[in-house]
Amino acid sequence: MPHSHHSHSGQFCKHASGLLEDVVREAIRKGFQVYGLTEHVPRYREVDLYPEESQLTLEALSNEFDKFLVEAHRLKSIYADQVALLVGLETEYITTLDLENLSKMLERLGERVEYIVGSVHHVNGIPIDFDLPTYQMALSSFADEKEEDRQGAFLSAYFDAQYELLRRFKPEIIGHFDLCRLYKPSLCFRNYPDVFSKIERNVRYAVEYGALFELNAAALRKKWKTPYPAEDVMKVIIDLGGRFALSDDSHGPHAVGLNYDRLPHYLQSVGVTQLWYLQRSTAPNAAGRKIQAVRLSGDWLDHDFWRQSAM
Ligand SMILES: [Zn+2]
Ligand SMILES: [Zn+2]
Numbered sequence: 001m002p003h004s005h006h007s008h009s010g011q012f013c014k015h016a017s018g019l020l021e022d023v024v025r026e027a028i029r030k031g032f033q034v035y036g037l038t039e040h041v042p043r044y045r046e047v048d049l050y051p052e053e054s055q056l057t058l059e060a061l062s063n064e065f066d067k068f069l070v071e072a073h074r075l076k077s078i079y080a081d082q083v084a085l086l087v088g089l090e091t092e093y094i095t096t097l098d099l100e101n102l103s104k105m106l107e108r109l110g111e112r113v114e115y116i117v118g119s120v121h122h123v124n125g126i127p128i129d130f131d132l133p134t135y136q137m138a139l140s141s142f143a144d145e146k147e148e149d150r151q152g153a154f155l156s157a158y159f160d161a162q163y164e165l166l167r168r169f170k171p172e173i174i175g176h177f178d179l180c181r182l183y184k185p186s187l188c189f190r191n192y193p194d195v196f197s198k199i200e201r202n203v204r205y206a207v208e209y210g211a212l213f214e215l216n217a218a219a220l221r222k223k224w225k226t227p228y229p230a231e232d233v234m235k236v237i238i239d240l241g242g243r244f245a246l247s248d249d250s251h252g253p254h255a256v257g258l259n260y261d262r263l264p265h266y267l268q269s270v271g272v273t274q275l276w277y278l279q280r281s282t283a284p285n286a287a288g289r290k291i292q293a294v295r296l297s298g299d300w301l302d303h304d305f306w307r308q309s310a311m
Contacts, residue, residue, distance in 0.1 A: 002260060002305045003034035003277040004175045005091065006214060006247035012039045012068040014052040017252035020068070024075050026042040026253040026295060029081045031305050034277050036173075036247070038088040038117045039065060041105065044097045050130070062158070065089075066207045069112050086278055086291070088115040092246050093161045094122045099168055106169075113251035115278055115291045117214070117247075118171025120161045121179065123154055126282050127182060135183045152192045155180055159198035166202060170209050170287035172278060173245060176216045176228040177237075189232055197251040198235065209286040212276050212293050213242050218249035226266055227259075233269045243276045243293060264301055 004027070010017035020037065027035040043049065043064040049056060056064075069087065074202040076085040092098045095192065106113060123128050126138035142153040156178040183188040189196050206213070224230070229237070237244070246263065250256045267275075274295055281292040 002032060002248050002257070002303070003036075003275075004032060004248045004250070004257070005034075005036040005086070005088075005115075005212075005245050006038050006175060006279060007214065007250045007256070008037060008039060008090075008252075009037075010252055011051045011071070012064050013251070014056075015050065015251065017254070020071050020296045021075055022253045023250065023256060024079055024083065024085065026075055028079065031107060032083055032257065032277070034084045034086065036086040036088055036115070036117075036278070037068075037075070038090045039068040040090050041065060041074075041092055041098070041102060043092060043094065044101050046094070048092075048094050048125075048307070049189070052128075069109065069152060073112065080241065084279070086114050086280070087112070088172075090117040090119050091165060091169065091171065092122070093120045093165050095123050099164070102169065111290065113178040114170055114280065115173065115289055116171040116287070117175040118162070118165050118169060118211075119175030120158060120165060123157050123161070123180070128158070129182050132183050148251075151187070152195060155189070155192055155195040156198060157159070159195060159202055163202050163205065166205055166211070170211070170285075172211060172285070172287070172291060174211050174213045175247075176218070176249065177213060178229045178233050182219075182224075183231075185219075185230065200236055200240065203233075203236050205243055207237075207240050207242050210293060211242075212245040212278070213237050214247045214249075215244050215263065215272075216247045216249050216260040217263060218255075220246075220262055221255065227263065231270055234272075235238065235287070238271060241311055244272055244294075245276050245278065245293075261296070261306075264306055268301070 008016040009020040072087040123138045124141040142150045219228045276293045279294045
């Protein structure tokens, strides 16, 4: 304890900062026992590059990802006696091109990708977590809907994309489940019965194949009062027998373990009694990858980490 299953570095992600090795060193300094390195997969259309990537070509983006894997595995070996580094990736689903290319990439990379954080950051091909105006563009892209129905259509599209991603890749970690309300944290999914049943469908499916749901502390630095997911989704996951794993989704050494001090209170308030983490295994899991979920033994709150001043 503790663990994080999701991180980025400025070395391989233009909207993050710092070297990957410095992220790892900071994780060791803060007492992490399991730390996942999960860079974003490349994107495949010029139009999907972010403003800070305007100098990059699609080919360069793809090469950067391969370099990330080389460096992550190097760090995994040299720091093996200090921290269990897991090497994975974070998905994108902008168009079906991303899914097709991810399938090819996973085939090509084999066991070099140890696990997957399954995330959706776009709706109708438009980023939903970049800034508020872009989010609003994504919402307005449902122009055929009556204005009062757009929010529901937007949310439905998000959770349908998530479902497709789960079915195709069975990600071990479900990334920031409710990112779709980043700019509207008070949005109540229960007001959209169709959306709510899609959430239940997705959770049920993920529970069945053995996924872990990420408690992602990054929402706290984005001014949410809770990590992702917020209480309503937490309740669905708990009721349907879902299991949770911690992530900081850090974007540089400064954000390693950031706001973890606020997690215990939240976990207790929503009634999370067990935490799980990933560990390499010899037998393949439901997705065919050699990694498994392990339950943290004893009382998770009893761990020294929560008392460390370094946190
Ligand atoms: Zn993400
Ligand atoms: Zn991320």
